[in-house]
Amino acid sequence: MSTASAHPIAERRPEPHQHCDFWQSHGPTDLLLSSSDRGWSGLSVEVRAHGKSVIPWRGTQSDTEICVDVSGNGSLVTRRATGISDQAVTGRNTIWLTPAGWHEGSVDIGGDLPEIAHIYLPPSQFSRAKLGIEVDASALGTLRYDRAFEDPLLGEMARAIASELRTETSVGRLLVESLASSMAARLIQNYMTSSTARSAAPLARQGLDRRRLFRVLDYIDANLEGDLSLDRMASIAYLSRYHFARAFRQAVGQPPHRYVAARRLQRARALLTQSDRPLIDIALALGFSSQANFNRAFRQATGMAPGQYRRAPVSPRPEMSLADIRQALPILA
Numbered sequence: 001m002s003t004a005s006a007h008p009i010a011e012r013r014p015e016p017h018q019h020c021d022f023w024q025s026h027g028p029t030d031l032l033l034s035s036s037d038r039g040w041s042g043l044s045v046e047v048r049a050h051g052k053s054v055i056p057w058r059g060t061q062s063d064t065e066i067c068v069d070v071s072g073n074g075s076l077v078t079r080r081a082t083g084i085s086d087q088a089v090t091g092r093n094t095i096w097l098t099p100a101g102w103h104e105g106s107v108d109i110g111g112d113l114p115e116i117a118h119i120y121l122p123p124s125q126f127s128r129a130k131l132g133i134e135v136d137a138s139a140l141g142t143l144r145y146d147r148a149f150e151d152p153l154l155g156e157m158a159r160a161i162a163s164e165l166r167t168e169t170s171v172g173r174l175l176v177e178s179l180a181s182s183m184a185a186r187l188i189q190n191y192m193t194s195s196t197a198r199s200a201a202p203l204a205r206q207g208l209d210r211r212r213l214f215r216v217l218d219y220i221d222a223n224l225e226g227d228l229s230l231d232r233m234a235s236i237a238y239l240s241r242y243h244f245a246r247a248f249r250q251a252v253g254q255p256p257h258r259y260v261a262a263r264r265l266q267r268a269r270a271l272l273t274q275s276d277r278p279l280i281d282i283a284l285a286l287g288f289s290s291q292a293n294f295n296r297a298f299r300q301a302t303g304m305a306p307g308q309y310r311r312a313p314v315s316p317r318p319e320m321s322l323a324d325i326r327q328a329l330p331i332l333a
Helices: 020-022 136-143 150-167 173-189 194-199 210-222 230-236 241-252 255-273 279-285 291-302 307-310 322-333
Strands: 030-032 044-050 053-058 064-069 076-081 084-091 094-098 103-109 113-121
Touching: 053 076, 053 094, 053 113, 064 150, 064 173, 064 194, 094 291, 103 255, 113 150, 113 173, 150 173, 173 230, 173 241, 210 230, 230 241, 230 322, 241 255, 255 279, 255 291, 255 307, 279 291, 279 307
Parallel strands: none
Antiparallel strands: 030 044, 044 113, 053 103, 064 094, 064 113, 076 084, 076 103
């Protein structure tokens, strides 16, 4: 079994999440990463290393669990329950689903699994406000949880979440909110009954006109030093969260979290050169939980630490104003 000392990502051990108790009490397991201290909405996640064992197959009381092998090492995993006997040799992007309330069967882990992401989607992620469609609670029971499958898109989403847990960015919450909606939509479209999947298709074409887009852009610039949420931006655009994220990307040329990250970096540059605010104040204002995480992200984006940037005798870098962005939108749209 891999230990915490064998995993660099396990050096900072977070506080246990609400789902930790079950895994800690069944078989050798090591908590590597957790979202418990991030304040995320839309999903919760634990990244774990599992050792060879046989454990109960259980679900949470209300959440849909998505288990993703984010690295892949060829171990044999067998799940058994009444009418189910599923064997899978794990690879990168192997997925297992467990519906809410599932309390039947067992999971036989034939070899060490060094990095499994356990992602929990609450029922609210399948609501009309999030996806723009009505999904009856009973429909979640039609998810194909009786066998493992491979899904590179879900795998990439899981790795993006794990990356955000390892290295915090200023837009982690926005990114995770968007990924939560995308995961829920992916499950509905690909892994539910065909009738449920077909009902989602017509709503995927909703767009974002320029008047509503400008209102969203104004809101973003007014709240760069605040708690920007995808739900609030979607409500301003009168779209579900999932359709807003898609429509914003189509109109602007990049997803909301990347646009906000670029605007926050621009704001950081301005605050560093035009004010004497302490670095910790700037870090917290722009969505970082610590000055260290702000320093790391700023250096990655600019090649300089914030303090060095503030002291550097260089001419201010010209930045696009909101008016410039609006003028460029016809080219991007």
